[in-house]
Amino acid sequence: MISQNISVDEIDKQIISIIQKDPTITHTDIAKRVDRSQPTIGLRIRKLEEAGLINFQAGLNLRVADVMIAQVKITTNNPEKILDKTKECPFMLNAFRLSGEDNIIILIANSTIKHLDQIVNEHFRRDPDVLKVKMDIITNVMKDFVLPLDINMEDCNCLLGIDI
Numbered sequence: 001m002i003s004q005n006i007s008v009d010e011i012d013k014q015i016i017s018i019i020q021k022d023p024t025i026t027h028t029d030i031a032k033r034v035d036r037s038q039p040t041i042g043l044r045i046r047k048l049e050e051a052g053l054i055n056f057q058a059g060l061n062l063r064v065a066d067v068m069i070a071q072v073k074i075t076t077n078n079p080e081k082i083l084d085k086t087k088e089c090p091f092m093l094n095a096f097r098l099s100g101e102d103n104i105i106i107l108i109a110n111s112t113i114k115h116l117d118q119i120v121n122e123h124f125r126r127d128p129d130v131l132k133v134k135m136d137i138i139t140n141v142m143k144d145f146v147l148p149l150d151i152n153m154e155d156c157n158c159l160l161g162i163d164i
């Protein structure tokens with residue numbers, strides 16, 4: 001269920017669960033908890049990392065960070081092109097392909113609503129392949145939501161000419 005690419009057994013699931021709760025835990029402590037040897041734990045963790053299933057990545061917790069985030073729903077004839085654009089702009093945190101009429105959701109972040117609006121205007125509202133755009137500001141994040149994010153928010157052409 002977790003991955004079709006590698007087989008994950010009960011011990012792996014326990015290891016994943018332990019690491020998620022405490023990413024700094026040592027292999028020795030995990031070994032004690034799941035009743036396996038320390039080298040076994042090391043091998044299993046390496047296997048899970050190589051498969052891309054677990055990832056030790058620090059980031060900014062958007063639940064507490066002083067940053068505005070918005071959800072942008074887009075209807076487009078050319079989802080591949082729109083998804084490609086999101087890779088170029090540092091203010092776009094992630095993008096999701098949807099099955100419905102609105103076929104893409106993008107999460108964007110910046111310091112003000114004005115900037116968020118400008119980002120959406122420049123990248124999407126002016127794009128002839130975009131049929132519909134709806135931006136909603138996320139007002140509350142219930143659980144920790146940690147994403148790697150450049151706090152300095154390097155510039156993108158979308159904010160040219162707007163005062164920062």
Ligand SMILES: [Zn+2]
Nearest residue numbers: 089156157158
């Ligand atoms: Zn941009």
